[in-house]
Amino acid sequence: MKPARHLLQGLLVAASLLLTGAPHAQQTAPSANTVKMDSLRGGVELSKEVPVTGARQQRDTGVKDRDFVQQPPLVPHTIEGYQITKNFNKCMDCHAWQRAKEAGATKVSVTHFRTREGQELDNISPRRYFCTQCHVPQTDAKPLVDNTFQRARGLR
Ligand code: HEC
Ligand code: HEC
Structure with missing residues (x-):
């Protein structure tokens, strides 16, 4: 019966700790100078969906200069609603x-027909299928942090 007695003692200690702990909890209750924390989700519970806000894509512009020659060119038009699925690539x-001539668009690069094993295909390579992995449209959002990025010297 010893283990049962230990358990009982343990419970009593825990209960008294809870009781004596109560006044301390009151001391740290929110005061006027408590910092109010808010996450990027804006205080929306994790189980709820946050409505998408204000991610406006820039309207169609001219093709943009590249910052280094190997750069995936930026998308100079909105791609809102353009689907890329297993069966269809807008x-x-x-x-x-x-299609490029008729659409007045740039043809996909010849590099996009090569598989990772170096085999040249007659259609877009699977590793280049999900265009927006690399090519992104722009929005005129203010940068969140400063940076010192500069265009590659050869392109200045
Ligand atoms: C309705 C036709 C159309 C669709 C669909 C379209 N584009 Fe374009 N795209 C264009 C045209 C036209 C240009 C060239 C604009 C110019 O020359 O001013 C262009 C330019 C671009 C460029 C710039 C190329 C360069 O040389 O800088 C990229 C990158 C690009 N598009 C990516 C995409 C991606 C990724 C998608 C799908 C999410 C897409 N485009 C869907 C018509 C289209
Ligand atoms: C894994 C990254 C990646 C993916 C995925 C990708 N691209 Fe590119 N793309 C690049 C890079 C890097 C360049 C520039 C160097 C080059 O030509 O390979 C480029 C160049 C281009 C160009 C400019 C070609 C030129 O002649 O200047 C167009 C247009 C383009 N991509 C369209 C697309 C489209 C449309 C898709 C989807 C079907 C796509 N890309 C998928 C990385 C990617």
């Missing part, structure tokens, strides 16, 4: 070689 509607 980007290729205009950027495929057989």
Whole structure:
């Protein structure tokens, strides 16, 4: 019966700790100078969906200069609603070689037909299929932090 007695003693200690702890908890209750914390989710519970706000894409502009030659060019038009799924790629509607002329769009780069093993395909390579992995549209949001990035010397 010894273990049962230990358990009982333990419970009593825990209960008294809870009781004596109570006044301390009151001392640290929110006061006027408590910092109010807010997450990027804006205080919305994790189980709830946060409505998308204000991520406005820039309207169609001219093709943008690149900052280094190997850069995936930035998308100079909105891509809102353009789907890229297993069966359909909206980007290729205009950027495929057989469509580009009519659409006035740049043809996808020849590098986009090579598999990672170096095999040249006659259609877009699977590793280049999800265009927005690398090509992104722009928004005129203010940078969150300063940075000292400069265009590659060869392109200045
Ligand atoms: C309705 C046709 C159309 C669709 C669909 C389209 N584009 Fe474009 N895209 C264009 C045109 C036209 C240009 C060239 C704009 C210019 O020359 O001023 C362009 C330019 C670009 C460029 C710049 C190329 C460069 O040389 O700088 C990129 C990158 C690009 N698009 C990516 C995409 C991606 C990624 C998608 C799909 C999410 C997409 N585009 C869907 C028509 C389209
Ligand atoms: C893994 C990254 C990656 C993916 C995915 C990708 N690209 Fe690119 N893309 C690049 C890079 C890097 C360049 C510039 C160097 C080059 O030509 O390979 C480029 C260049 C381009 C260019 C400019 C070609 C030129 O002649 O200047 C167009 C247009 C383009 N991509 C469209 C697309 C489209 C449309 C898709 C989807 C079907 C796509 N890319 C998928 C990285 C990517």
